Amino acid sequence: MTKSIAVIGLGIMGQRMLQALSTNPAFDVTHMWDPSDAAQSAALAIAPNATIPDTAEAAIDAVDLVYLACPPAPRHVYAKYAADLGKPLFLEKPLGTDISASRELVRHLEATNVAAAVNFVQATGEPLAHIQSAKSSGDMGALAGIDIFVSYAQWPRAWQVKADWLRFRAEGGMTREVISHFMFFAERLMGPVELEWAHVDYPDAELCETDLAARLTNRDGIKLNVFAAVGGAQPDRQEIFVKGEKQSFSVRQFSELWVSDGGEFNQIVAPGDNARIDGLHAQLKHFAQLIEGKDYLLATPQEALSVQEKIEAMLAS
DSSP, rough: OOOOEEEEEOOOHHHHHHHEEEEOOEEEEEEEOOOOOHHHHHHHOEEEEEEEEHHHHHHHTTSSSEEESSSSHHHHHHHHHHTTTTEEEEOOSSOOOOOHHHHHHHHHHHOOOOOOOOOOGGGSSSHHHHHHHHOOOOOOSEEEEEEEEESSSSSSSSTTTOOOGGTTTTOSIIIIIIIHHHHHHHHHHOEEEEEEEEEEESSSSSSSEEEEEEEEETTOOOOEEEEEEOOSOOOOOEEEEEEEEEEEEEEEEEEEHHHHHHHSSSEEOOOOTHHHHHHHHHHHHHHHHHHOOOOOOOHHHHHHHHHHHHHHHHTTT
């Protein structure tokens, strides 16, 4: 049965999700909202039949389900509003930037018992499933550690410049926007981690970080190392390296999977031409399973809170 859904926040991620929703028969985007006239116009080009009311609350009132792609601060307000109405929620990451506010949000979601998940897109991807299988079967041997590498010529990247908030320290930065994905990936494999140390560089009091190095460990003392930097002529580098005693895996650009048994890496998962939308389709499939009471692989609000706690601890160091 098709469910009506509202998309709140019509920037880059909101528009991408609109594209995925428009080709998914389980969902019908009947309402959407954003304070920006330009964002509204761009969204109407994707979903011309959707209604844009005067307020986000009015959009939420009118539908069965809600997807929140607005920045973290208003996202908390709208998430609580939707939860109080019993409307299932799909939230963008990060869960937030204020730890106490996010903890209160998770408690609120738990108290309302509303179905809710957070859009860490690798949760339903083939690379994570393959590595989890190799770990549980013993094919990769014991987990020896995980390294995260992120490097960009500029931040925000060229395609992100319209999302101006991404360049500011308050809510933006590559650590929240990108490393959070890999922190979720790592904790799915090694369990909760704790920060040992971190060093972060900021250009001034207003702009987001340009360099970060950190080490975290899980309860068994297995290390998670994080390296991130901005600057210089280079292609984007986004990689999580999972080291096993028998096999190691490199996940590149979110959906490529490479494996090594000590020699050269060989690619075993190659994304298709529409990898980004395919990933969102997989997420939506599991969101449908969540609201139907079936098993699902999406990130829970509790997992997203754990990621946020690590991200904010690194940024505060």
